Amino acid sequence: MEDAAPAVHVSPSPHIGSTSNSTRRMMIDVLIALTPAVAMAIYMFRVYALIHLGLCVATCLAAEYLFVRMRGKSISLNDFSAAVTGVILALSMPATAPWYASVIASAVAIGLGKIIFGGLGMNIFNPAMVGRAFVMISFAGAMGAAAYESGAGWVDAISQATPMNALKQSGTWTPIGDMFLGFTNGSLGETSALACLLGGLYLCYRRTASWEIPAGMIATVLVIAGIVDLVGGHGGRLILHHLFGGALLFGAFFIATDPVSSPLTPRGKAIFGIGIGALVMLLRFLSGYPEGVMFAVLLMNAVTPLINRWTIPRTFGEF
Amino acid sequence: MELLQSKDLPGKGSFSHGIHPPDNKSLSRDAAIEVVPTPKRVVLPLLQNIGVPSKPTVQPKQQVVAGETIGVGEAFISTNLHSPITGVVEKIGVCTLPNGRHLPAIYIKAEGEQVSGQALYEDVLGGHWPKDCHAIYYPSTISKAIHEAGIVGLGGAAFPTHVKVRPDDTKMIDTLMINGCECEPYLTNDYRVMLEAPGAIIAGALLGARAVSAREIIIGVEDNKPAAIERLKKEAEGTVIKIAVLKTKYPQGSEKQLIKAALGLEVPLGGLPSDVGVAMSNVGTMAAIARGVIREKPLTHRVITVTGRGVRNPKNLLVPIGLSMQDAIDYCGGLTKDAARIIAGGPMMGFAFSNLSMPVTKGTSGITVLTHDDVRKENETSCVRCGRCVDVCPMQLVPTKLAMASRHGNLSLAHQYNIMACFECGCCTYVCPAHIKLVQLIRMGKAMVVASRK
Numbered sequence: 001m002e003d004a005a006p007a008v009h010v011s012p013s014p015h016i017g018s019t020s021n022s023t024r025r026m027m028i029d030v031l032i033a034l035t036p037a038v039a040m041a042i043y044m045f046r047v048y049a050l051i052h053l054g055l056c057v058a059t060c061l062a063a064e065y066l067f068v069r070m071r072g073k074s075i076s077l078n079d080f081s082a083a084v085t086g087v088i089l090a091l092s093m094p095a096t097a098p099w100y101a102s103v104i105a106s107a108v109a110i111g112l113g114k115i116i117f118g119g120l121g122m123n124i125f126n127p128a129m130v131g132r133a134f135v136m137i138s139f140a141g142a143m144g145a146a147a148y149e150s151g152a153g154w155v156d157a158i159s160q161a162t163p164m165n166a167l168k169q170s171g172t173w174t175p176i177g178d179m180f181l182g183f184t185n186g187s188l189g190e191t192s193a194l195a196c197l198l199g200g201l202y203l204c205y206r207r208t209a210s211w212e213i214p215a216g217m218i219a220t221v222l223v224i225a226g227i228v229d230l231v232g233g234h235g236g237r238l239i240l241h242h243l244f245g246g247a248l249l250f251g252a253f254f255i256a257t258d259p260v261s262s263p264l265t266p267r268g269k270a271i272f273g274i275g276i277g278a279l280v281m282l283l284r285f286l287s288g289y290p291e292g293v294m295f296a297v298l299l300m301n302a303v304t305p306l307i308n309r310w311t312i313p314r315t316f317g318e319f
Numbered sequence: 320m321e322l323l324q325s326k327d328l329p330g331k332g333s334f335s336h337g338i339h340p341p342d343n344k345s346l347s348r349d350a351a352i353e354v355v356p357t358p359k360r361v362v363l364p365l366l367q368n369i370g371v372p373s374k375p376t377v378q379p380k381q382q383v384v385a386g387e388t389i390g391v392g393e394a395f396i397s398t399n400l401h402s403p404i405t406g407v408v409e410k411i412g413v414c415t416l417p418n419g420r421h422l423p424a425i426y427i428k429a430e431g432e433q434v435s436g437q438a439l440y441e442d443v444l445g446g447h448w449p450k451d452c453h454a455i456y457y458p459s460t461i462s463k464a465i466h467e468a469g470i471v472g473l474g475g476a477a478f479p480t481h482v483k484v485r486p487d488d489t490k491m492i493d494t495l496m497i498n499g500c501e502c503e504p505y506l507t508n509d510y511r512v513m514l515e516a517p518g519a520i521i522a523g524a525l526l527g528a529r530a531v532s533a534r535e536i537i538i539g540v541e542d543n544k545p546a547a548i549e550r551l552k553k554e555a556e557g558t559v560i561k562i563a564v565l566k567t568k569y570p571q572g573s574e575k576q577l578i579k580a581a582l583g584l585e586v587p588l589g590g591l592p593s594d595v596g597v598a599m600s601n602v603g604t605m606a607a608i609a610r611g612v613i614r615e616k617p618l619t620h621r622v623i624t625v626t627g628r629g630v631r632n633p634k635n636l637l638v639p640i641g642l643s644m645q646d647a648i649d650y651c652g653g654l655t656k657d658a659a660r661i662i663a664g665g666p667m668m669g670f671a672f673s674n675l676s677m678p679v680t681k682g683t684s685g686i687t688v689l690t691h692d693d694v695r696k697e698n699e700t701s702c703v704r705c706g707r708c709v710d711v712c713p714m715q716l717v718p719t720k721l722a723m724a725s726r727h728g729n730l731s732l733a734h735q736y737n738i739m740a741c742f743e744c745g746c747c748t749y750v751c752p753a754h755i756k757l758v759q760l761i762r763m764g765k766a767m768v769v770a771s772r773k
Binding site for chain 1: 338340504575579585590629654656658659660661662666668669670671694697700701702705706707710714715716717719720735736737740745748749750752753756758759762
């Protein structure tokens with residue numbers, strides 16, 4: 001009558017864990033959140049978007065497989081982190097970029113951006129931005145601001161200047177509505193502020209992205225752009241231009257929020273966001289580039305360990 | 320009597336951070352306390368509390384009656400031990416507890432007539448409990464009776480209660496904070512005591528407050544237990560006792576978090592509740608104090624919850640201390656086929672064990688049996704520094720840093736991040752998306768720090 005004794009094993013507490021939480025689930029969240037931006041990229045840039053997305057994702061996965069094998073570690077493709085890096089990298093490329101730029105950027109992102117530090121969780125810099133910075137400097141002609149425009153393309157959008165470059169170089173304003181919805185030229189995924197907001201709010205709601213980072217970043221941009229707007233008498237147009245233009249929202253929600261390369265504590269995250277916002281505005285106004293999100297993120301990544309050290313929280317009961 | 324909703328409290332009714340695990344209390348919440356029949360044998364370890372073991376006062380083959388002293392606590396932090404049954408001492412042997420300690424224990428075989436069933440229930444929890452204790456007992460009488468009765472904290476830590484109620488020349492106690500939060504998932508033993516024996520809790524609280532000369536008495540209960548709040552409120556009518564309704568969150572029942580939530584006070588790092596003028600104890604302990612002082616009966620029985628989907632019929636039981644875990648589980652219909660982990664206590668802080676001959680001790684609040692579906696099995700992956708552990712740590716620590724310091728034996732880094740402030744609630748491990756055993760690593764680090772101080 002007695003059943004076979006059940007297999008009981010022991011382990012230290014706690015014995016239960018949140019089932020809705022895993023690194024893989026966080027990465028899938030990012031992919032879900034990127035769908036509006038991906039859809040908009042494909043709508044605007046058609047086959048260019050598909051080519052870069054395909055190349056970046058495939059190369060990132062292949063590079064991850066290869067480099068992890070070389071380190072003699074177990075294969076980590078199923079955590080989707082390489083796929084996320086691939087999609088984010090593709091969405092930060094200009095439509096006109098040559099195919100080899102995407103391939104090289106992806107290989108560098110995974111190899112030099114991530115695996116060389118020890119793989120997922122160990123990298124200091126955002127891998128996608130490492131890859132992009134590498135090709136942007138290596139192929140300045142093919143990746144620079146002017147290269148976004150190409151009269152010979154198959155898509156209308158790429159015959160225009162990007163809104164950031166148009167304003168910087170010739171003082172031409174792009175209609176704010178087009179910038180909000182995304183009917184402009186730019187890096188593949190950054191054109192639509194709306195798509196970035198939709199995905200970004202989902203990420204914050206899921207707490208996969210920490211809201212402190214985009215909040216700090218956007219608030220700082222609003223303040224600095226607001227001051228410049230007031231001084232220049234632009235009547236608010238400059239604020240919206242800087243908010244919806246360039247990679248600001250894409251960067252705020254999808255690039256800066258990479259947990260690995262951002263600080264640990266809420267206060268640290270806010271400081272990190274504010275720092276990126278300030279650097280973005282510095283680069284946009286004072287550097288030769290029309291845009292500065294990539295360099296701003298990389299610079300703040302470098303400061304992250306320091307921010308972590310500054311923002312050790314006050315332990316409960318510590319006075 | 321005053322019912323304090325969270326807005327009326329000096330504290331905010333809650334603390335920062337923490338988690339909301341599924342409470343699974345419905346498995347046993349509505350099961351009235353049942354009295355387990357007198358077992359054939361009880362095993363009473365000589366150390367069931369924090370502190371020094373008691374010294375046995377009986378010999379093998381000696382006859383003992385229920386309630387007789389069989390061990391005395393001579394050291395300051397030590398307690399007396401009593402036989403819960405009438406019978407014969409078989410031997411003084413060794414037993415192992417779920418926390419892994421091997422301890423000398425007194426084995427007693429039941430013989431002769433026993434108090435059991437309804438009579439035992441009435442004796443421990445039922446009947447009338449006077450509410451004019453302060454007029455009847457001197458503080459010294461109360462603390463002496465508590466010492467005699469071998470009472471320890473029944474919430475889990477099992478700290479000897481007479482040490483807590485002992486007058487301290489260096490610290491003023493103005494508030495007796497009574498913990499009725501029961502924030503551990505699954506467990507409902509405190510809930511049932513609040514529901515079935517509110518009179519004993521109220522009487523015990525008045526006695527406890529008299530012993531420490533506290534003017535304020537506050538019972539903290541989470542707002543997921545409205546029936547318990549209602550019963551306590553009715554019973555506390557006409558007394559100075561206040562009932563604080565707190566927000567349901569784990570670990571609300573941790574003493575520092577409870578004091579913060581109810582009183583708005585922060586116990587200093589490394590300090591005790593007495594540093595902010597608070598004495599803290601649990602509702603079950605109050606009922607034991609009432610019985611010990613008013614009925615002059617020692618702590619020989621307690622209420623435990625036997626629950627989880629790995630047990631056929633989850634129940635709340637009144638058991639003799641020393642009952643084997645096997646007897647308790649058998650009384651509840653035994654284990655199911657998919658039982659995977661047996662825990663002394665709840666799933667967040669309890670100890671897993673596999674040897675069912677281990678006894679229920681004074682500090683055992685329940686037995687939770689989880690199934691394969693409940694137990695988490697995922698493999699650990701790399702920390703992605705998402706900071707969720709930071710967002711949930713009720714002590715506002717940085718668990719991932721502490722775990723890393725522990726893993727690499729970097730004690731100075733661990734010290735810099737206040738590793739000893741961790742009380743091992745397990746929130747960090749619960750939420751970690753990389754399934755890193757954070758609190759387990761931190762526990763190891765704490766042990767290394769303690770060892771390095773010696």
